[in-house]
Amino acid sequence: MLLLYIFAAVVFVNCAYLLLFSRFSFLQPKEIISSEEFPISLIICAKNEAENLKINIPIWQQQDYNDFEIILINDSSYDDTLEVLESFAKEDSRIKIVNVKNNEAFWGNKKYSLTLGIKAAKNKRMLFTDADCKPNSTLWMKKMVTQFSSKKQLILGFGTYQKKSGFLNKLIRYETLLTAIQYFSYAKSGMPYMGVGRNLAYTSNLYYENNGFMSHMKILSGDDDLFVNEVATSKNTALCFSKDSFTISKPKETWKEWSIQKKRHISTAKHYKDIHQFLLGLYFLSQILFWILAIVSLLMIDWKIPAIIIAFRFLLQWIIIGKSALKLDQKDLILLLPLWEIFLIFIQLSIFISNSTSKNTQWK
Template sequence: MVLLYVFGAVALINCVYYLFFSKLAFLKTSERITSEKYSVSLIVCAKNEAENLKKNIPFWQQQDYSNFEIILINDASVDETLEVMESFAENDSRIQIVNVKNNEAFWANKKYALTLGIKRAKNTRLIFTDADCYPASTEWLAIMADKFSDEKQLVLGYGAYEKSPGFLNKMIRFETLMTAVQYLSYAKAGNPYMGVGRNLAYTSNLYYENNGFISHIKIPSGDDDLFVNETATSKNVAICIEPEAFTYSYAKKNKKKWHIQKKRHYSTAKLYKPKHRFLLGVYYLFNLLFWLLAPISLFTGFWALGLGIIFIRIVFQYIIIGNAAKKLREEDLVPFIPFYELFLIFTQLSIFISNSSEKNSRWK
C-alpha cells in the first residue's frame, strides 16, 4: 500500500504541472490588430546553408511589412552561402550582408557571428530565425513586431517542424511541442526561462544592457535559451502564439543526427538559473517515476487503485497537453501523447547520460 501512496503522490505532482501548463492550453488570444509602429531588423545567421537560403530568402522578402531590413550573416561558410546572399542582395536594397571569417579566439562560434550581425542592424527591434526556417504567413514579421512595447523587449515565438510520415518526425515534433508548452507557460506565469532561435525577437537595448552573449560566449549553444534565461524578467517578455506567426523547418530524418542536435541543446540547461533547473528537473524526474511505477502498481493487491491513478493522470494529460497541441497546430500528435511521452523520457535519459561524458565546442 505504501507503493500506491508514493505512486499517487507522483501522479499528483504530474497533475500540478499540467494545471500550470493550462496557462497556455486555455489561453484566450485577443483580437489581433497589427500595426507598423516599429521598424525591425530580421537577422539570419547561416553556415553552409546555400540551398536553404535559396528557398527561404524569398519568404522573408515577401513579408507584408513596409519597414524592415534583412541582415544575412555568412558565418565562415565553405559552400556557396555568400554567393547566394549576394545574388539576392543585388536586387533588394533591404538585404545587408555580414561576411564573417573565422576568428582564432571565436573559432566556429555562432554567437560571435550573431554579435557582428546585431552591430550591423540599424533598427532597435530585432527578429531572429534560422536559415532553414520559413514563416507560416506573410504576416509573421508584423505579428511578432506588434508584440513589442516600451516595456516588452523580448518576444518568444513558436518554431515548429514540418509534418512528414514516420515515427521519428512525430517524436521530434512532440519534443518540440512539450518544450514550447513549458517555456511559453512559464513565460505567461511571469517566470520565463528560454526561447528558441527559430522564432525569437528582442531589442538591441536589451542585448547591450546585458553585455550580449559575453557571459556564455565560449558555450557552443545558447544564443537563444541562455540569452533569454539571463535577460528575461516577469515584466519584459511577451509570447506570440498566433499560428500565422509560427516558423517552420524540416526535422532531422536520421535518429542519430537528431540525438546529436538534442545533446547540444540539452547541454545548456545546466547553465540555467537554479530555480529553473530545479523546476524543470522536478518535472522530468516525476514523469520518469510515473512511468517506472505505473506497471509495478498493476501487480499489487491494489491494482484497481493503481489503474485509477494512471487513468486520472492520463486524462489530465490529454485534456491539457491535447489543448496545447491544438493551439500550436500539432493535433495529429494528440491520440498517442502518453506513448510519445514514454519514449521521449527514456530518449532524454540516454542523452543526459551521454552528455555527462562528452564535450562539444563548435557550432555545426
C-alpha cells in the same frame, strides 16, 4: 499501501505541472492592432545553408511589412552561401550581408557571428530566425513585432517542424510541442526561462544593457535560450503564438542527427538559473517515476486503485497537452500522447548519460 501513497504523491506532482501547463493551454492569442509599423531588422545567421537560403530568402522578402531590413550573416561557410547572399543583395537594397571569417578566439561560435550581425543592424527592434526556417504566413513579422511595447522588449514565438511521415518526425514534433508548452507556460506564470532562435525577437536596448552574450560566450550553444534565461522577466516578456506567427523548419531525418542536436540542447540547460534547473528536473523526474511506479503498482497491489489514478493522469494529460497541441497545429500527436512521452523520456535519459562522457565542439 506505502507504495500506493508514494505513487499518488508522484502523480500529484506530475498533475501539478500539467495544471501549470494549462496556463498556456487555455490562453488565447493576444491580438494587438497598431496603426504604426516600427522599422525592424530581421537577422539570420547561416552556416553552409546555400540551398535553404535560395528557398527562404524570397519568402522573407515577401513579408507583409513596410519597413524592414534583412541582415544575412555568412558564418564562415565553405559552400556557396556567400555567393547566394550576394546574388540576392544585388537585387534587394533591404539586404545587408555580414561576412564572418573564422576567428581563433571564437572559432565555431555562432554567438560571435550573431554579435557582428546585431551590431550591423540599424533598427532597435530585431527579429531572429534560422536559415532553414520559413514563416507560416506573410504576416509572421507583423504578428511577432506588434507585441513590442515600451515594457515588452522580448517576444517568444513558436518554431515548429515540417510534418512528414514516420515515427521519428512525430517524436521530434512532440518534443518541440512539449518544450513550447513549457516555456510559454512558465513565461505566462511570470517565470520565463527560454526561447528558441527559430522564432525570437528582442530589442537592441535589451541586448546591449545585458552585455549581449558575454556571460556565456564560451558556451557554444545557447544564443537563444541562455540569453532569454539571463534577461527575461515577467515584465519585459511577451508571447506570440497565433498560427500566422509560427516558423517551420526542416526536421532531422535520422536518429543520429537528432540525437546530436538534442545533446547540444540538453547540455545547455545545465547553465540555466538554479530555480529553472530544479523545476525542469523535478518535472522530468516525476515523469520517470510515474511510469516506473505505475507498472510496479499494477503488479504489486490491487490493480483497481492504481488504474484509476493512471486513468485520471492520462485524462488530464490529454485535455491539457491535447488542447495545446490543437493551438499549435499538432493535432495528429494527440491520440498517442503517452507513447510519445515514454519514448522521449527514454531518449532524454540516454542523452543525459551520453553527455556526461562527451562534449560538443561546434554549433554546426
